[in-house]
Amino acid sequence: MTHLVSIENVDMRYGGASGTLAVAGLTFKVDKGEFAAVVGPSGCGKSTLMRLVTGLHIPQAGHVIVAGQHVTEPVSIVGMAFQNPSMLPWRTTLDNILLPLEIVERHRKRLRAHKAEYVEKAEHLLDVVGLKGFGSKYPWQLSGGMQQRANLCRALIHEPQLLMLDEPFGALDAFTREELWCVIRDLHAAQDVTIVLVTHDLREAVFLADKVLVMSARPGRVLREHRVPFARPRDLEITYDKAFNDVVHQLHGEIASARRAA
Amino acid sequence: MSAVIEDIQKSEPARPLIARIDWVRASPWLYTIALFAIWEASVRFFDLPYTVLPAPSRIFAAFYQYWSPIWKNSLQTLYTTTLGFLMAVVGGLALGLFIGWSKVIYAGLYPLMIGFNAVPKVAVVPILVIWFGIGAIPAMLTAFLISFFPIVVNVATGLATIEPETEDVLRALGARKLDIMLKVGIPRSMPYFFGSLKVAITLAFVGSVVSETVASNYGLGNLMSSAQSQFNVPLVFAGLLALAVEGIVMYSIMAWVERRMTGWAHRSTMSH
Numbered sequence: 001m002t003h004l005v006s007i008e009n010v011d012m013r014y015g016g017a018s019g020t021l022a023v024a025g026l027t028f029k030v031d032k033g034e035f036a037a038v039v040g041p042s043g044c045g046k047s048t049l050m051r052l053v054t055g056l057h058i059p060q061a062g063h064v065i066v067a068g069q070h071v072t073e074p075v076s077i078v079g080m081a082f083q084n085p086s087m088l089p090w091r092t093t094l095d096n097i098l099l100p101l102e103i104v105e106r107h108r109k110r111l112r113a114h115k116a117e118y119v120e121k122a123e124h125l126l127d128v129v130g131l132k133g134f135g136s137k138y139p140w141q142l143s144g145g146m147q148q149r150a151n152l153c154r155a156l157i158h159e160p161q162l163l164m165l166d167e168p169f170g171a172l173d174a175f176t177r178e179e180l181w182c183v184i185r186d187l188h189a190a191q192d193v194t195i196v197l198v199t200h201d202l203r204e205a206v207f208l209a210d211k212v213l214v215m216s217a218r219p220g221r222v223l224r225e226h227r228v229p230f231a232r233p234r235d236l237e238i239t240y241d242k243a244f245n246d247v248v249h250q251l252h253g254e255i256a257s258a259r260r261a262a
Numbered sequence: 263m264s265a266v267i268e269d270i271q272k273s274e275p276a277r278p279l280i281a282r283i284d285w286v287r288a289s290p291w292l293y294t295i296a297l298f299a300i301w302e303a304s305v306r307f308f309d310l311p312y313t314v315l316p317a318p319s320r321i322f323a324a325f326y327q328y329w330s331p332i333w334k335n336s337l338q339t340l341y342t343t344t345l346g347f348l349m350a351v352v353g354g355l356a357l358g359l360f361i362g363w364s365k366v367i368y369a370g371l372y373p374l375m376i377g378f379n380a381v382p383k384v385a386v387v388p389i390l391v392i393w394f395g396i397g398a399i400p401a402m403l404t405a406f407l408i409s410f411f412p413i414v415v416n417v418a419t420g421l422a423t424i425e426p427e428t429e430d431v432l433r434a435l436g437a438r439k440l441d442i443m444l445k446v447g448i449p450r451s452m453p454y455f456f457g458s459l460k461v462a463i464t465l466a467f468v469g470s471v472v473s474e475t476v477a478s479n480y481g482l483g484n485l486m487s488s489a490q491s492q493f494n495v496p497l498v499f500a501g502l503l504a505l506a507v508e509g510i511v512m513y514s515i516m517a518w519v520e521r522r523m524t525g526w527a528h529r530s531t532m533s534h
């Protein structure tokens with residue numbers, strides 16, 4: 001059993017029998033420890049895919065298997081981060097990061113007695129994403145990029161096996177985005193975590209991922225799967241290489257034709 | 263800090279008085295005094311009879327002359343208003359939480375609430391009198407009925423507008439509805455709740471005074487309606503003045519509570 005996520009022939013329709021068919025015949029697998037990126041035309045069902053894997057939606061047809069279990073309810077081995085950092089403004093950054101521990105069953109009982117241990121873990125994560133010393137600040141005292149870093153910490157605090165990122169850097173400027181690419185790259189290298197990244201930035205997908213899944217227009221399914229051949233660790237410089245841009249260019253062509261097909 | 267600033271100001275005798283006054287803080291008082299001054303001057307200039315519009319000096323004289331009944335009835339009105347308001351706070355918070363709990367309840371009860379709110383509360387007073395007789399209870403209940411709507415709506419709105427991403431993140435971790443309400447919904451509806459208290463207390467005064475006017479032997483409403491039937495216009499205005507003072511004081515207390523309890527909401531919206 002090496003697949004952490006395995007989706008087979010999944011159909012998902014919103015709003016009853018006559019509603020929107022968001023994905024149809026969706027099939028893909030993600031191995032343990034792998035970094036997968038999902039790209040596709042907007043509205044093709046990428047966020048739906050995230051909700052299916054995390055158990056927020058249960059599909060009408062097909063199988064969703066995560067860590068060897070059929071997903072029938074939310075699975076707490078997953079951490080999530082969205083484009084909107086959605087930090088709670090009345091909590092400090094540190095308390096925001098600790099929030100998942102107040103929810104996840106296996107941590108919430110230990111939290112009070114082992115607070116110091118968890119705080120230490122949160123401080124360590126803050127250090128890893130370059131926010132050392134910002135734990136006592138409120139989210140509204142942080143810039144957008146810093147809030148997104150804190151959001152990553154919150155997604156990781158309960159040591160999820162699977163990290164699901166839905167266009168996490170879409171609202172950031174180009175420089176901040178590249179900084180955060182490196183943060184994610186280093187997190188993936190340092191921790192034993194599988195990552196699925198939904199993005200519309202093809203350079204981001206190729207720079208970070210081991211494989212890129214290209215989706216069709218709605219109803220979404222996986223059209224093609226690309227292995228990204230570049231060795232790790234990757235330096236930001238490779239984004240200017242010819243080979244890198246060739247891969248990006250090819251992905252771009254595929255998505256453009258998927259959009260035309262719609 | 264402020265001590266330092268005062269020292270600097272004292273060591274600078276050259277600065278004229280006009281530059282040393284905090285005009286923003288002083289202006290509410292200045293405008294109030296100006297209003298009364300213009301009022302006084304107009305009444306004297308046009309020689310208006312005091313049965314139409316008494317001058318402020320005349321009103322203050324009435325205030326002094328009828329000090330004892332004004333004081334007693336003010337306390338009575340304050341008491342019924344505050345009790346009705348407190349009932350509205352408890353009831354509004356509870357009903358708001360209930361309505362905001364789920365989209366279905368919100369959708370079902372919202373039109374009912376609007377309909378309820380559209381009924382003029384004065385029209386309810388006779389019913390309350392049939393049920394409870396005249397006096398403090400209908401006044402209290404009218405204050406309650408009129409002031410609880412903004413509280414309900416604000417609390418429910420705060421709950422119903424949780425960001426979907428926040429809810430997804432928490433639900434994916436296995437959060438139950440109660441967890442989401444306790445960790446996110448209730449804290450985020452607090453600024454809406456405390457903000458609504460300012461509106462609610464003002465409305466509560468409207469309710470209690472209306473009810474006292476038509477169906478009570480006590481309170482400022484009753485004092486004013488009996489003064490009116492005796493053509494004691496300065497006393498009517500003195501009653502209005504007492505009401506205005508009570509209203510301002512209660513409003514200020516609510517504004518202060520709001521700032522104390524939900525400072526984060528002001529700072530966080532300011533930074534965006």
Ligand SMILES: Nc1ncnc2c1ncn2[C@@H]1O[C@H](COP(=O)(O)OP(=O)(O)O)[C@@H](O)[C@H]1O
Nearest residue numbers: 014015020022042043044045046047048049218
């Ligand atoms: N909660 C929902 N109810 C109804 N339709 C939805 C809902 N969420 C998404 N959809 C529809 O499903 C399709 C796929 O949406 P989504 O997965 O969010 O796309 P993407 O993230 O790729 O832009 C879109 O056409 C969208 O309008």
Ligand SMILES: [Mg+2]
Nearest residue numbers: 046047048166
């Ligand atoms: Mg999306």
